[in-house]
Amino acid sequence: MGKNIKSAVYPGTFDPLTNGHVSLVLRGLDIFDEIIVAVALHSPKNPLFSLEERVEMASSAFNGRPGVKVEPFEGLLVDYVRTQRAGAILRGMRAVADFEYEFQMALMNRRLDRNIQTVFLMTDYKWLYISSTIIKDVAKLGGDIKGLVPPEVEKKLYQKYGHL
Numbered sequence: 504m505g506k507n508i509k510s511a512v513y514p515g516t517f518d519p520l521t522n523g524h525v526s527l528v529l530r531g532l533d534i535f536d537e538i539i540v541a542v543a544l545h546s547p548k549n550p551l552f553s554l555e556e557r558v559e560m561a562s563s564a565f566n567g568r569p570g571v572k573v574e575p576f577e578g579l580l581v582d583y584v585r586t587q588r589a590g591a592i593l594r595g596m597r598a599v600a601d602f603e604y605e606f607q608m609a610l611m612n613r614r615l616d617r618n619i620q621t622v623f624l625m626t627d628y629k630w631l632y633i634s635s636t637i638i639k640d641v642a643k644l645g646g647d648i649k650g651l652v653p654p655e656v657e658k659k660l661y662q663k664y665g666h667l
Contacts, residue, residue, distance in 0.1 A: 511590070512539045519635055520557070532571070535593070542554065561573045581615045581616040593622050594608075642657075
């Protein structure tokens with residue numbers, strides 16, 4: 504069975520998943536038949552939520568939506584993409600600041616496997632200013648994050664920081 508270019512892997516820490524991430528996945532479904540949201544075990548960041556919690560929140564946000572699968576992964580992304588028989592890696596970019604890092608990662612992934620394409624989508628304008636880090640900072644101080652993350656993520660963040 505060969506690779507399916509109509510399937511893409513959207514990797515990330517998703518600590519936590521934001522509405523910007525959700526928007527990107529839903530827009531990605533206009534291009535691909537299936538998006539696999541690959542929640543990374545390892546991250547240079549120090550995640551607030553465990554891998555299991557992050558997978559659970561992402562799964563809940565997509566609530567069995569056709570064409571979206573949420574899974575944990577570890578190791579090299581290109582190895583994971585191969586196991587999924589996907590033909591592409593989906594990445595989002597908010598601003599020019601994201602470009603250099605994303606470009607380097609895309610080139611390294613291309614060097615590791617020339618048959619896996621990286622597809623970039625610009626973040627929808629209304630999510631340009633948010634990131635998981637900013638969301639966590641605001642939630643930690645008890646600020647209003649309603650509408651910036653899925654409701655189940657909002658609840659988990661406030662619980663984690665003792666605001667519920």
